[in-house]
Amino acid sequence: MDPFTDPLAPPEPAGPEYVLHLYITGATPNSTRAVRNIKDICEQYLKGRYELLIMDVFQQPALAQREDLIGVPTLIKRSPGLVRRLVGDLSDRERVLKALGINPSAGEGVRYE
Amino acid sequence: MQENHPAAAHALPQLPKAPTGIDGLDEITEGGLPLGRPTLICGSAGCGKTLMGIEFLVRGILDFNEPGVLMAFEETAQELAANVASLGFDLKDLQERKMLRLDHVHVDRSEIEETGEYDLEGLFIRLGHAIDSIGAKRVVLDTIEALFSGFPNQGVLRSEIRRLFHWLKDKGVTTIITAERGDGTLTRQGLEEYVSDCVILLDNRVIDQITTRRLRVVKYRGSTHGTNEYPYLITENGISVLPVTSLRLDHAVSSHIVSTGIPALDEMFGLRGYYEGSSVLITGTAGTAKTTLAAGFAEKICQDGGRCILFAFEESPAQLLRNMASIKINLQEHVTSGQLLIEASRPTLNGLEQHLVTLHRLVREFKPTAVVIDPITNLISVGNKNEVRSMLTRLIDFLKVNGITALFTALVNGHGFQQEMTDEGVSSLVDTWISVRDLEGVGERNRGLSILKSRGMAHSNQVREFVVTPHGIELLDVVLGPSGIVTGASRLTQQMQEHAEMLAAQQEADRRDREVERRRRMLEANIANLRTEFESAEEELRQISSNEQSRQQTLLSGHQRIAAANPPAPSAPSAPTAESGQ
Structure with missing residues (x-):
């Protein structure tokens, strides 16, 4: 787990287990909360196994159509498994974990290793 | 301000x-x-x-x-x-x-998971x-x-x-x-x-x-x-x-006149026809030759160089062409020349509005100078009275605004039909209203035509009988009988009677002429006789007098001869002469 301390570091050749894209709109309260929440979750459960991309739709408005965004913030889980869309500031942690396929009772995701 | x-x-x-x-x-x-x-x-x-x-x-x-x-x-x-x-x-x-x-x-x-607050940014x-x-x-x-x-x-x-x-x-x-x-x-x-x-x-x-x-x-x-x-x-x-009407009544009008297609019918209108761009309604009971009148109008329009759309809701184009050709209304040549468009469809094929739109479209594409709809009453089978009225209003309005002369035929029931048409509100929309109807009597049906109204021009108030002949429609001259206008067989009877009377009068006149002539000739013969008589009398008298003269002459010469032979005494030579002269 040590080699992947930086979540935004270039991915390993094999690629990280979790690919998460978070689309936010500038520094709105919802967006800031969402960024904080996803970072928390990643650090807590997925440390070292994820790639998180945070994109500001204000900066790249074309993204909104391409990614079919409606509600913002939206977190798109591209892998593993099916693509899931999570709309909201990700404060409902239980639902977020469920949607991401993380078992919270297992405590630290590290246990899988 | x-x-x-x-x-x-x-x-x-x-x-x-x-x-x-x-x-x-x-x-x-x-x-x-x-x-x-x-x-x-x-x-x-x-x-x-x-x-x-x-x-x-x-x-x-x-x-x-x-x-x-x-x-x-x-x-x-x-x-x-x-x-x-x-x-x-x-x-x-x-x-x-x-x-x-x-x-x-x-x-x-199913793809969306709500995980907290969000907006639709x-x-x-x-x-x-x-x-x-x-x-x-x-x-x-x-x-x-x-x-x-x-x-x-x-x-x-x-x-x-x-x-x-x-x-x-x-x-x-x-x-x-x-x-x-x-x-x-x-x-x-x-x-x-x-x-x-x-x-x-x-x-x-x-x-x-x-x-x-x-x-x-x-x-x-x-x-x-x-x-x-x-x-x-x-x-x-x-x-x-389709707006019901173009809300205002402000269309331009034309004072140009178009012929009705029937010369005698033209005569019934003060200006010899319909105004261009006006709407004409021909109402009549079944079999009163409404379609024929309409076709005659269409033909006339085409003959005069116009363009016409004929909407036939009863007959197919082929049937219409055939039927009209039988009475010398030749529509085929106008169809061929592209001046006449016959659009035939069943009224029930579409809703009223669809008909109206078809009409709008065709009018825009074809740009006719006249439109004939035969008959509008068939549309009633499609919609209720209100809808039909509103459709007709829009239709008439549309055509008027475009300056297109419109002729509609309408089938009406035998009784109280004027009331009925008024109910549909069409009568107030049209400018000219011609009524054709059966004049039934003495065992036959005849067709009578009259003008109920014609806005903006004088028109005949007579009910004219018209007949459909192999040469087209003809309006007959009014024949007055003892009890008004007579039609059909009565008209023929009346005409025959008149003819007979005329003949008799003629004969009487001839007879009188002959009588005069005879008398004249008689008189002349008498005169000639008398003249001859006179002449012979004159001749005789002349003969007598000439005889007398020659006798006297003879006498005189005899006396002279006697006197010469016995010369008188010189004392009284004249006395014996004078005596002999007496």
């Missing part, structure tokens, strides 16, 4: 409007949708909401050069493009020309980006209510939709929002609360198995508008709304 007021009365500041370019809608809304504001179009399934939205955009691009954005929540761009391709709208081309942007918003509940950004990238002036949100199925949080949704409409208003784009009709409300989700500028309701009704689509402007803030329900159609050229 005060003194300017009267002059500027109808130049009052109008609410700025964005013309839709949709046939008829701009007339009802008096110029279009409110410029830079949202308009709600609601209606049940199959009303053509999406189509109206797309047509608004496409017409905006093609006619007014205003780029548009279509945000579709239900159909994908490909589906939409395919759906409207049949109307001649090439969405792909418009997209390539950067005049149109299509954005399909896919909403799927994504939608705003998408829309904003689309608008800015092509400088759009028009936006259509096709069934934004689809969002309600994807996002369970109604509170957020409602406030965001409200914000969206405000935002669109701020952007100054003219927006159409379509929404599904709700149960007892205009829209299922009560969107009418948010869009308060203009609401148009579309409706799809089936009455007597015939579907009619109707449109109504429920509200239009800051503007007057037509308040009725207006039928509309989805035609191959898009939506066509």
Whole structure:
């Protein structure tokens, strides 16, 4: 787990287990909360196994159509498994974990290793 | 400013409007949708909401050069493009020309997980980006209510939709929002609360198995508008709304006269025909040769170099041509020359509105100078009285505005038909009304024709009998019998009687002439006799006198001879001479 301390570091050749894209709109309260929440979750459960991309739709408005965004913030889980869309500031942690396929009772995701 | 007021009365500041370019809608809304504001179009399934939205955009691009954005929540761009391709709208081309942007918003509940607070800024950004990238002036949100199925949080949704409409208003784009009709409300989700500028309701009704689509402007803030329900159609050229009338009666008129096609009928009108651009109604019971009169008119129009459309609701073109040819009304040559168009269809084939639209389309394409509809009464089988009346009003109005002479035939029942036609309100719409009817009596039916009214010109008040001959229609001279005008066999009898009387009178006159002649000759013979008598008497007398003369001559010469032989005494030579002379 040590080699992947930086979540935004270039991915390993094999690629990280979790690919998460978070689309936010500038520094709105919802967006800031969402960024904080996803970072928390990643650090807590997925440390070292994820790639998180945070994109500001204000900066790249074309993204909104391409990614079919409606509600913002939206977190798109591209892998593993099916693509899931999570709309909201990700404060409902239980639902977020469920949607991401993380078992919270297992405590630290590290246990899988 | 005060003194300017009267002059500027109808130049009052109008609410700025964005013309839709949709046939008829701009007339009802008096110029279009409110410029830079949202308009709600609601209606049940199959009303053509999406189509109206797309047509608004496409017409905006093609006619007014205003780029548009279509945000579709239900159909994908490909589906939409395919759906409207049949109307001649090439969405792909418009997209390539950067005049149109299509954005399909896919909403799927199963894919969306709510994890906390959010807003719909994504939608705003998408829309904003689309608008800015092509400088759009028009936006259509096709069934934004689809969002309600994807996002369970109604509170957020409602406030965001409200914000969206405000935002669109701020952007100054003219927006159409379509929404599904709700149960007892205009829209299922009560969107009418948010869009308060203009609401148009579309409706799809089936009455007597015939579907009619109707449109109504429920509200239009800051503007007057037509308040009725207006039928509309989805035609191959898009939506066509039919305003009942062109609200004003201000069409131009012509004082030019067109012939009725029958010289004797022309005579019955003070100006020898109908006014050009007027509407003529021929009513009559069954079999009174209404169609023939109509065909005669059509032929005349074509002969005079005009163009005519004949709508036949009873006969096929071939049948009509054959039948008319049998009475020397030759329509075939005009059909061949392209001056006459016969459009035959069953009235029940379409709803009234469809007929009206067909007519509008043909009139626009063919540009006729006259239109004949035979008969309008068949349309009643399609709609109820009110609808027929409104359709006819619109029809007559349309033709008048275009300066097209219109001739309608109408079948009426035997009794009280004038009342009936008045009920349908047609009589007040037409300018000239000719009535043909059966004149039944003495065991036969004859056709009588009279002019009930003819606006703006003197006309005959007589009921004229007319006959359909192998040479066409002929109006007969009025024959007056002892009890008024007589027709048919009575007329023939009357004519025969008159003829006989005339003959008798002639004979009498001849006889008198002969009598005079005879007398004259008799007299002349008498005179000749007398003259001869006189001459012979004269001759005799002359003979006598000449005899006498010669006798005396002889006597005298005898005396002289005697005297010469016995010369008298010189004392009295003369006395014996004188004695002998006595």
